[in-house]
Amino acid sequence: MLLTILCSLLLLVNAQPHGRGLSVEPVEDCSLLPAYNEETRIAGPWTVHVDSCYNGTATDGKCTIEGFGSSSDVTRQRGDPVDLIKHGFITIVSSSENVKTQLRCNGTLNRIEAYVPAGPDAYEWQALGINHHPSTGRLVWGRDFEPVQAYRHYRRGQTVDGIFLGANKQTNWAVHSSGRDVSIEDFKPYWVMRLMIPETTFRKNEFHTLIRIDGS
DSSP: OHHHHHHHHHHHHHTOTTOTTEEEEEOOOGGGSTTEETTTTEEEEEOEEEEEEEOTTSTTOOOTTTTOBEEEEEEOOTTOOTTOOOEEEEEEESSTTSOOOOEEEETTTTEEEEEEEEETTEEEEEEOEEOOOTTTOBEEESSOOEEOEEEEEEETTEEEEEEEEEBTTBOOEEEEEOTTOOOTTTSOOEEEEEEOOTTOOOOTTOEEEEEEETTO
């Protein structure tokens, strides 16, 4: 019993990439993000990737997907047009060679967007946000959501390298395998990512991670 409690406490500590003494602050302007263009007022495009990932079931705590980048998949509901894709979510690839999905920060509209499928051989930029249903917390487009934000981390007043995605000053994510599900992008398995909020808890099959903007 004591061993079980100690292991649970260890998982809880490592589930917090922020750690003690670490605070977060939102990056309020796209001009502060990588690859910003003053003429277009757009930062990017770039991908995002798994950073500081922790695997609670591995002896060394290492994740097999550390550094893997963003992709996407779509969701369909009854009545959706066959030739249009109206909504979906951002994922993490299962191989570093798989098709990536690009993101950007649109300074004119003050939002983070993704270049995602819109229909057969069609893509478009869509606003991204967090679907705060307690069982998901996924990074989605085409649905009701709270806008996703970019954050800097500070440890004891010192800036931590990187800029990370989150919402409401939460930047901890959980990722788990899609299992048999494959992405419409390349028909490969992927990892589902969800932002950790007060209503959610980590599951045994999930890794704990941050999601970092490439180039930051």
